[in-house]
Amino acid sequence: MSNGQLLIIGGNAAGMSAASQARRANPDIDITVVEQSPYISTAHCGLPYYISGEIKDINSLTARTKEYFEDKRNVKVLTMTKALRIVSSSKSVETLDLRSGTKAALSYSRLIIAAGGDVVQPYSGKYIFSLRNTQDGLSLKKFIDSSHPMNAAVIGGGMIGLEMASSFRKLGMKVTVFEGSPAILPGFDTEISAPVERYLAGHDIKIIKSKASASDSASGGVDVSAGGRSHHYDMALIALGTKAAAQLAGAAGCELGAAGGVRTNLKMQTSIPSIYAAGDCIEVKNLISGKNVYIPLGTTANKTGRVAGINAAGGDAVFHGIIASAAGNILNMTVARTGLSEEEAGDGFGEIASVVSESASRADYYPGGSKITSKLIFSKTSGQLLGAQMMGKEGVAKRIDILAVCIQQKMKLRDIAGLDLTYAPPEAPVWDPVLKAVNTALLKLRK
């Protein structure tokens, strides 16, 4: 396909990774990206830090510009261009130029759908915000800078909700988080989410465990209704999660999965062979549970985009799946997880057990360290490590990654205990928290 036409719908992590890798795999192919916003290649995970002011310039979140892609990679980038419809029979995509209102039909030999995710946004109003993309970030920042809100509601206590609560708190606002389920941080077990909740409370972030709805208040600001009571705030942020933007793919005839995302094979090919999909619009396989899941993350978007780009351009690459490794930073406390939570580990692994342990991030005698709390989830039947969760002020995310390798490799606790990990007093105790947690688990395993 040296003279093929590769069309990519979506110009963020997955779409632009695909474009870069397609160009690397094939110098001759025509590559066009259509993106409905004015922005491409933006690190959305940085937005909470732009809101908090830690990152001053939102442009710094742009990994590579349109000009870079056009000049250096020979990739045509059409921003403010919405893909309206995929006509797979004629291999073309109907587009709308949002500036001029002009429609066009772009033909392709291979198509990559990297349409991203849509925020769940049941409430809207002048004082109600969400945070999915650069435009959302700019609107919210503009509102904060001009209206100086003193208090904010965050509806949804997942990682993004808590990162945003943290950003608001850093700006000096009073913050209340509404969480409809019994615990914050879905995907974490209560041994970690409960101390995080206490940490938030200790830093003046209030948590109300109740489903909540929001609407603009007649007097300005927002009324949040929860548990039969009404609360008033200067603003509200909705952080109820993301759904796969799979409509376009579905309408084109691509098979969708039970988790709501586009289904692909290991080459990121949809059920229509000329159409690939990647990023937040697809579902992926959890390699530990074997189940397809919808977990939209920047890491997965980059990896699946890369694989889709290589294959669509005639190369050869595979993406096997994820193990749900994720980290977030909440008021300088890192919370991270990988593998299965105890709740998720219910089926197929025999008797499940878990241990919680505490350890120091540095050698006990070395100044400046802090406490790391770890939970390990494992099969008592086989000894296989299934999941890990940690919280702490330093050295958490990459320790979760050490365990992520163990989990992805389906290692047993006794083999993990034998790992040769580094020790340097400023960075780790002689028994690293990872090994200490595993040794604690082994004691329970032997009982």
Added chain:
Amino acid sequence: MSNGQLLIIGGNAAGMSAASQARRANPDIDITVVEQSPYISTAHCGLPYYISGEIKDINSLTARTKEYFEDKRNVKVLTMTKALRIVSSSKSVETLDLRSGTKAALSYSRLIIAAGGDVVQPYSGKYIFSLRNTQDGLSLKKFIDSSHPMNAAVIGGGMIGLEMASSFRKLGMKVTVFEGSPAILPGFDTEISAPVERYLAGHDIKIIKSKASASDSASGGVDVSAGGRSHHYDMALIALGTKAAAQLAGAAGCELGAAGGVRTNLKMQTSIPSIYAAGDCIEVKNLISGKNVYIPLGTTANKTGRVAGINAAGGDAVFHGIIASAAGNILNMTVARTGLSEEEAGDGFGEIASVVSESASRADYYPGGSKITSKLIFSKTSGQLLGAQMMGKEGVAKRIDILAVCIQQKMKLRDIAGLDLTYAPPEAPVWDPVLKAVNTALLKLRK
């Protein structure tokens, strides 16, 4: 062996780990530790930070006291007691009380030799120091505090030499390191050791590549002779490495290995079944090269002590070996390695290749990050990752540990590239330095 007598020679990392684990495995056994110094259970890796003043109280390096072991663990601890001779035929050890000069014979049913290592110390004098144990640390600190040396020579540019050079520099001294081989940091390849050398030079630590000898100067201080020239310093530290203290074991008839340490099986049993050995006096198997090596490290001492203790007390544990994971901190720069260096990877893996890459420790747009330089060593024939080396100001040691798991699991580059690692802007870019390095290696693999 409920009424057995376990005798342990050596009261530091390996010996006291053995004592603790033996007690856990067997509540009834008699356990006695003999230690020739007045100190037990000391984290010697913390000594450079005691010298620099970052750790104020040398007692904080003592993980557990003699009283703790005697009162809480029912372990008898005889300090200032030197083991003179093991008589394996009568299962007894001849000891000398260094305080009273009294000799005694202690009988055992099982013996653990955890005699540690001896520093290579070809030069001695009033102004010449080494740093192996608490006594060394106290002597050196006392000299510095009373004599206020303005300049120091460090003879030996390995990790300990450089950590001590760093400590002296932090105290404001002028420091010169003498290294007899062409590069500092044995075990690292020049792609890492050369930038470390530049970093040291940039922080006013001079490196002279020459074998050196030292002797007290007639006028006070030290004369260091190197390359036909004589240099004068207020003091010198000898850091030429450590040898296994294997004399006692060897004289008792325990088999020693080619690397100079006591040989053991996976249960840490020597060639005499009632005698176990652990810690810096043994040699261990490098699980990647398959060769026996002498690499004295606190991590290995703790692990082998643990296994020796469990087995000697009638339990069941194994220690398979090491992959030479090690980290050090030199003027706030972490240098770490795992697996085989390119030089070590010569045999048995087909064609060897390596790549060097640079990456940021945090998301590019997030403030405060720093550069990480990585080198990966791999087999071009099989794609197996064989070794990794990194340097950087943050996030280095635990990233080396991520790769240590991969290497210990004998993973191939393409499988490592598929690992699901975490991403949080304050702690990692979306493509973690680990994955970026692996992707760079994959490009070379495919050529």
